[in-house]
Amino acid sequence: MNPILSFIIILIGIYGICTSKHIIKSIVCFNLIQTGTILLFLNLGYSEEGHIPIIGEQIEKIVDPIPQALMITTIVIGSTITALALILSIKIFHYYGSLYWKVVFDREG
């Protein structure tokens, strides 16, 4: 897979986060940037005809396991942040009756 693809996903995410006026859309765009980053890193560890890195077998070419280990952690962190942000947006809807950034921050109290 081409790293260009993940760059495109990241740029779409950055564009979205700069323009979206809705809280849920912002959260989605945040997820897009993160997914692009994860894809990019996994891509770097990948090699054609690479095998699983297990000691003891006669393998010449292996894939790099470290990006996979690190990206699992990043996925967990990303899902935690998404969950917390969604919970907060539910609360915000209860308080302000809207999910648009402008409406929420213009209202007093």
Add this chain to the structure above:
Amino acid sequence: MEYIPLYLIFIPIISSMIIYLFNLRIINYLIFITQATISVLMIKYFLFINKNPQFASITIGGWDKRIGIELKNDVYSIAFIFLTIFIWTIVSIYCFDKRKNDAKFLFFLLFLEGAFLALLQTNDLFNLFVLIEIISIISTILIIFKKDGFAVRAGLYYLLFNSIGSIFYLLGMIIIYNIFGTLNIDVIKHHIHLIDNDLIIHAAFILMMSAIGVKSALFPVFTWLPKAHGAAPSSISALLSGLIVKSGLYVMIKVDHLFNLYTFKEYFFILGFFSAIIGILFALSQKDIKQILAYHTISQIGIILMGLSTINQITFYGGLYHIINHALFKSLLFLGAGMIIRTYNIRRVTEIRGVFKTMPLTSIFIIVGMLSITGAPFFNGFISKSLIVHGLKEQTFIYFLFFIINIGTATSFIKFSQIFFGKSKLKGQATINEKIALFILSIACITLGLHFNYFNQYLFHVESPVVILDLYNIMTYFITIIIGFILYQTIIKKDYLVFKKIRHMHITFETTNYLLVLYIFTMILWSFKAL
């Protein structure tokens, strides 16, 4: 003995879990036992490291340094760890009266301490990322702890914007991993001079710095800070302003030493100046007592950044010393502001009057904090500001800029000090715990101001050769105060339209993200200077 760094991380985390699971009032006192234990352990470790410096780093599980998790302590991290334990103890003393039945709050408070201590000691780029994210998540939960509309929207703003910033750190880290095949900071530092490709190193540096800029609220991307710090409970505001913001600066020192790029020193100096000025401009226009203090955090971070991004050694240590001092006096001011808000039930500086009548002891402590932040002689703010200025004295223009910042701070705190005068019929509601916490902090402010030389030698192993308490500096301070008073009486008190406009200016989430992109873009433009 060499495993004490691990204990420092896990003792707070495990005791936080015990507090949460048992959920009993008597168990909640465990928080003080934890603080006492880790302070004793830290003092032991400090003495041990001074004798045997080879044990300063451990790799968990005995793995090779290049793939394992390494904890390493150096001069900076030890100073920061002492500061962290101290501030956390103060905050737990302060809030214990109110929160002694609230196991959930104490759980998050202690867990955050463990995560922060881990951030200070880790020597691995990916661990830094994970811990920054953990700190963001837990701080969000603590910010929204009151669960009112203000707090929740501020919490969401803080969480999303900080996470977006952190992703850029991850991107920079990917570039580093792709070049070096390791994430250990020491290994990378030893080999970074072998890389000829300047472009890729600059790209990694810029991406990492954009995340750090968001974390430490530098000039264009500071908008989350006043929202979050204004909405949080006072004890949490003190923690956030005193320490959590500094995590960005600490990572910045680490990354700066890692890359060693001289090109960006000037850039960050200019950025620091703008942070300082913009922070003061916003603080002057605000009326909310907590917002004023939050905007002053931005301006003080600007001053610290100016100190840290010069080549002069004394100025650098001045910046480092100012981090510690700022943590002390800003938490003092925030905790005091919390007591005032609870007594008066209003947050407008223009309406709170007669604090000196209602709470005389608290007012004295707050005045100590105010004298420190404006840089009065014999207080700690004076020392670090003089150390920063010392390296810049030859450059008249920069010295002049620094003078303007000082005048702004003085004016803003003269405005703040109006709360002490006047009459009030309210009765002060300060508990003994809160008074003790403020008392310890103000004593620390004065001690660090009087015996700074001793601290500098013991913690940072540097001499401060300058004679700081000379007549010239003291005269400068009084001139600053006089000009500030005149400015307050003639301009600020009238509340002109410009200040009203600034006060009601609201930067939306999209605009903040545009500013982040702009910040990255200016860094890219600046890097062309070197290529």
